[in-house]
Amino acid sequence: SQELEQSPQSLIVQEGKNLTINCTSSKTLYGLYWYKQKYGEGLIFLMMLQKGGEEKSHEKITAKLDEKKQQSSLHITASQPSHAGIYLCGAEAGGGSNYKLTFGKGTLLTVNP
Amino acid sequence: KAGVTQTPRYLIKTRGQQVTLSCSPISGHRSVSWYQQTPGQGLQFLFEYFSETQRNKGNFPGRFSGRQFSNSRSEMNVSTLELGDSALYLCASSYDPPGHSSSYNEQFFGPGTRLTVL
Numbered sequence: 330s331q332e333l334e335q336s337p338q339s340l341i342v343q344e345g346k347n348l349t350i351n352c353t354s355s356k357t358l359y360g361l362y363w364y365k366q367k368y369g370e371g372l373i374f375l376m377m378l379q380k381g382g383e384e385k386s387h388e389k390i391t392a393k394l395d396e397k398k399q400q401s402s403l404h405i406t407a408s409q410p411s412h413a414g415i416y417l418c419g420a421e422a423g424g425g426s427n428y429k430l431t432f433g434k435g436t437l438l439t440v441n442p
Numbered sequence: 443k444a445g446v447t448q449t450p451r452y453l454i455k456t457r458g459q460q461v462t463l464s465c466s467p468i469s470g471h472r473s474v475s476w477y478q479q480t481p482g483q484g485l486q487f488l489f490e491y492f493s494e495t496q497r498n499k500g501n502f503p504g505r506f507s508g509r510q511f512s513n514s515r516s517e518m519n520v521s522t523l524e525l526g527d528s529a530l531y532l533c534a535s536s537y538d539p540p541g542h543s544s545s546y547n548e549q550f551f552g553p554g555t556r557l558t559v560l
Contacts, residue, residue, distance in 0.1 A: 364551070371446070371532055372551040417485065429498055430475070430549065432485040 331356045333418055333433035341439045347406050350436045352418035354399040360421040361401045362430070363392050365414045372417065375403075405438075413440045444469065446535050446552035454558045460521040463555045467514050467535030474516040475549060476508060479530040488531075491516055492539040523559045530554045 332355040342348050352361070360379050364372035376385045381396025389406045405412055415435040447466045455461050467474050476488040487500040491510035508518040514535070520527055534549035 362549075369530060369554070369556065371553040372534075374548060374550060377548060419485075429487040429490070429500060431487070432477075434484040 331420060331431050333420055333431055335416075335418060335433035335436050337436060338434070339437040339439070341441065342408050344409060344440055344442050345407055347404065348408055348438070349405075350403045350416050350438070352401045352403070352420075352433055354420055356399065358394065358396060358399055358401065358420055361392075361394055362419040363401070363403050364417045364419060366417060366435070367414050375416075408438075408440045410440045410442050413438055446533060446550055448531075448533055448552040448555050450555060451553065452556045452558075454560060455523050456560050457523055457525060459523050460519065461523060461557060462517055462519045463531055463533075463557070465516045465518075465533035465535075465552060467516070467533075468550055471535035471537050471550075472514055473536045473539040473547070474510055474514065475534045475536075476516070476518050477532045477534065478502070479532060479554070480528075485532070488518065490539065497539060520557075525559050528557060528559045530556050 334353045336351045362377050363375040365375055366372045376387055376392050378392055378394035384393045391404045394401045415437050417432050417435045419430045419432045446468055449464045465474055473492045475490040477485050478488055479485045488502055488506055489499045489508050490497050494510045505521045510516045532551055532554045534551045536547045536549045538547040
């Protein structure tokens with residue numbers, strides 16, 4: 330089964346600093362999702378990457394998919410306290426009726442003002 | 443559009459009891475997936491329903507079951523609760539089923555139901 334490993338597990342940054350979170354898959358990535366979660370709450374969709382080399386941005390968050398490395402990275406520029414939370418990557422595993430979304434364990438981001 | 447809603451938000455049960463959780467998807471969405479989230483195991487897939495049919499199931503015991511109604515609302519049931527079932531249960535909805543080659547299979551998550559088993 331596909332496994333996703335996120336690094337780092339937790340991250341503390343000063344407001345205004347840039348940061349990167351990585352998500353590495355044990356198998357080929359076909360679709361990679363990034364979500365943000367406030368502790369104990371639901372997941373907020375950030376973006377989805379489907380093709381190798383694809384890069385998407387939303388406000389100050391940029392995500393890239395490196396198909397060869399089976400890895401995706403999420404980069405936050407000029408972090409703000411509102412960026413704090415748990416970032417989860419999810420990947421499509423299987424296909425058709427065997428499809429399921431597998432998630433990494435998450436990266437806890439703290440942004441100090 | 444209203445988002446995915448889940449009821450109840452919090453629930454406390456004792457071992458051996460059974461529980462039913464409800465999920466109302468975004469209007470027009472046809473697929474509902476359920477996930478269990480715990481500190482140790484993270485977010486794990488339970489099952490997915492599309493058009494009232496269970497399409498896929500994760501690696502959970504038969505005590506975990508679900509169903510979907512004609513209006514796409516879904517319920518999941520856990521019988522004979524165990525302490526290890528304490529978790530945040532999340533449901534997610536999408537227009538097309540996950541894995542479908544379309545742009546409409548993005549999953550939108552509800553706020554979750556926090557289940558505590560004593």
